[in-house]
Amino acid sequence: MNDDEAARTNGHVYELRGVRRDFRAGGSEVRAVDGVDMVVATGEFVVVEGPSGSGKTTLLQLLGALDRPTAGSVSFAGRDLSSLPDRALTEVRARDIGFVFQTFNLIPTLTALENIEIAMAPLRVSRAKKRARAEKLLGQLGLAERGGHLPGLMSGGEQQRVSIARAMANEPRVILADEPTGNLDSTTADEIIRLLADLCASEGVTLIVVTHSEDVARRAARRLRMRDGRLIDDEIWTRGGVPG
């Protein structure tokens, strides 16, 4: 973030005002997100908690430029995502946002390295640079020797680390993780969330994690709780989260 942008955004990477998202399902309208107002500062580690159906994932998709709000505005780095065309949203996702999914969502036919490289495909990076960047990330995540392996031959933790490397490939401003430890055992989950948090902290990347896990939530500096689409609690831990 340069000085102009910092001044314009007051250091906020996200600013949501009156965000509402309605879906039509089975003839009736469902309000998944209902009047959310919030700001997220650059480099923050935020977890979003709440029961199933509370609107966490929908909120994450709105933050990730995957969806547009029915009402309200989602400002990302000073740009209103709700008014951007599809092409611009795609570019925002490619350049500025990284995703980590519960089910890893790796391409099963591609190796770990290739899975990381395809994230760089939209940015017209040379093949050599892509390969170098992917190898570096895998090394940082402790998978230097696993670059040529297919996801099917890797453990869940390894796959999720590859997923994190893919999310970090384009040096994004934000990483959005949807239940990143949901499919992992507790030890691995702890390892993954620590890794993710450390990486984001070292790179100055904002991390927003949707989770049911108290262990994960306790690591965040800020905890948002949702129920019925509403943000009911916004708890900020001044020391940057519960110590592990």
Add this chain to the structure above:
Amino acid sequence: MLGYAASELRRRLGRTLLTALGLAAGVGMVVGIIGVSRGLNDAQASVLQPLSSIGTDILVTRVVGNTQTATPSPTPTATDGFNRGGGFGGGPGFFGGGPGSGLNGADITALAQENNNVVTDLSKLGKPGAKFTHDFFLSATLLSFPQEAVAEVAKINGVAAAAGALTQLANHQTGTVPQIVAEIQTGGQTFTQTARPAPLTDAERQKLQQCFAGERSGSSPEPSPQAAPRQGGRDCFPERFREFRFSFRTPLQTLRQAIDPPQTDITSTSYTAAGIDPASPRIGLVTPDQLTKGRWLTTSAPNEVLLNAAYANKTSLGVGSTFEINGTTFTVVGIVTPTLAGATSDVYFPLATLQTLAGKAGRVTQVLVKTTGASNVDAVVKEIQKQLPGAEVVTTRSLAEQVTGSLSDARKLADRLGGALAVIVLAAAFVIAVLLTLGSIAKRVREIGTLRAIGWSRGRVVRQILAETIMIGLLGGVIGVAIGYAAAYAVGAFSPALTATTSGVPNMSSSNLAQFFGSSLPSSVHSATVSLKAPVHLATLAVGVGFAVIGGLIAGAVGGWRASRLSPAEALRSVG
């Protein structure tokens, strides 16, 4: 992207192979049908090539009793059309009678004039007993017309070149000049006849005795039998005894009498003769392309001829051989294998030479026309029929329409059913490819949602799907081409025989009058048995692969369109 596509195809090998095989079936069918169709075309061309192989698009003739003329001709008059050229043969109007059934008066006149030299004057062949050879030439039922017609046709818009030709039925006679008139000497014989009178009756005897008696007495009226010899007594006998023996000599006389029929040992053999213009080698009843030995005719050598290879073989003549026709020695300079089915000739003379030999100076029996383009053929045909009423005009297409037999049946089957079958199979293959691709897209919703989430644009996703389906198409194309090639090879190995019968080009036997000229006339009905091959050219293989790739493109376009319509949020939400 290609590596990703290749990896995807490997991962979904079963679906990839199923899609590729679906396309391969369609492509194989198309390649096979194209091969068989090409084989049928080649086979048909071998039957129908006569016109095109001699640089000709249109052949104009006039056949007696022609009933195929498309346009009616005006009532001919003595000064109409090319008859103004006058000269040998020909009836009123350009070619004589107009269209219609059977002979009209003009046909009859023309027919008689064209064939009047069929009468051989034996008295002019030499002295009786001398050996002779004699050739005479007939138009049979292929009537000649003035050569000016060639120039008139050449002026028609759309005609690139026109050449005249003369085809004649020749009869070669050898033998001994027969005795035509016999001289008979009569008379000079002496004839003697002796008569035996009947015995005297009683009354005669009595009267004779009285006569003799009277002569003896000098007074008696009854003559005496004893005195009769002495006195003569001649008058005493009955009348029938007075002259009973006589002789006569017939007068000498020489009688001259024509022998009908004259007795002779003449033997006749027939051959067909054609006159071609050596100055127009590219268009004619035979062209230099059909020369197998020797060289082409030269314009300055009127006594050079070309021989049909079959005739040369039959007569044991070859390049350099000479033979005599009506006192002129001709030299064989080339052997040809003419292709004008139904109208090939045994001997090809320079046109002017044959015109002289046949006594048909300035006349031709065919006009061969080359148009400036295939699209002009119909217009030129109409103009020829308009300018030359009564003309029989034949084109390659009209010949093709007359082909019958199993070749024709197979050709029609290939045209009607084969094409439709190929389209149906190909369409089915495309539909299968599309459905399988859509099925694949449905199973890859999470993958597509992920790609969209990490910044892949709709276009990039579509290109990815297209890359995959095009690769499947290529695979299907290669397999399909192999299948089609194998099928074509099998057809070629089996090589089924097909027969084709075409009425050929009009010739001297192209009317029901032909029977009057005997079996020596070459038949205008041309039959051929051809072995069906299914040649598969590189272009066919390219077309096959092209179809498969098109199928892949269609499947990719539909699948890509479906994928591009997936909202990334919905895609990720749906798989949750």
